[in-house]
Amino acid sequence: MSSEQLLKQIEFIKEIDKVKYIVRKTKLFNSNRNENDAEHSWHLALMAVVLAEHANAPIDLLKVVKMLLIHDIVEIDAGDTFIYDTQKDHSNTTEERLAAQRIFGILPQQQAEDLVALWEEFEAGETEEAKFARAMDRLEPLLQNASNHGGTWKEYGVDYHKVYEKKKIIQKGSDALWHFAEHLINDSVEKGFLKKN
């Protein structure tokens, strides 16, 4: 018989399969196909691996990658919230906290506590790891929307100022990536993908 510890971990592994069904507003690169949360999380984790050298401060890369792998798991219960939604706050709602308790709570107690704490750390965005992880989360849809001639910006009428305000958080994690992102935002305005006035 396998240990109770292992059986709980297997239950968690089955449960998180549901992340693959959570559809984001953003589309894949040069595509009309919406991205799901599992694909998104994979992409961010690998972006962190590739871009780690651009972090403003030394980071524990394993911690960043773990954060990115788990950051959207709460959406199994709470659903995806569009970053430019004006009705609903994007992050760390009561609904998401309950989801974290339930889903990570499937794991053995210590592991559950560790992952809930890691998710809270990501949401708070205060440590160097959380800042860099959040930069990845803002950079990927920017790349996608730019590649899709405006993508969700055009689809939902989001203008330059809103985009700039949401994206400038990238700078907290990486000046170099923010420099790149700012250039891409301005370029998107010039190309008519993003409305400035």
Next chain:
Amino acid sequence: MSSEQLLKQIEFIKEIDKVKYIVRKTKLFNSNRNENDAEHSWHLALMAVVLAEHANAPIDLLKVVKMLLIHDIVEIDAGDTFIYDTQKDHSNTTEERLAAQRIFGILPQQQAEDLVALWEEFEAGETEEAKFARAMDRLEPLLQNASNHGGTWKEYGVDYHKVYEKKKIIQKGSDALWHFAEHLINDSVEKGFLKKN
């Protein structure tokens, strides 16, 4: 202007979006929907995080996670090969090596070399990290097929002996996980999901 280094990394990040279109034979848990390589890679990376304590030997978890995040990128060019395919060898074909050179080669040279070496290490399956990573790669579809009342085993007429032979590699990475897997294989035979004779 952003550094040439960063621009190459951004090109790579765009290129690997194609991993999201590579469809595997295996279906999601309790589902008819095929899994894609990005979802699969996300799931394996997080499985490694959750199951690391069961490794037979001390492992560098960041290395394992990196391996799993990149292990199927070569399939952008080489396509997915079904593990029970009798016509085509599963791994490390010339086609896959060329794919690794081209795709990782988009990155700055040192990073490209590092990731090609990491992919080769995964494929060779000899280091403790590669053994544990490969155990994840074998365990996930086993869990999926068992949850799908036989899944691809039934669909492609794969019997117990072939499954057992392919899955026993899990033991190289983790005795505890192999103990669990063996039980699940036997249970699948008892339930009629997997044919023994």
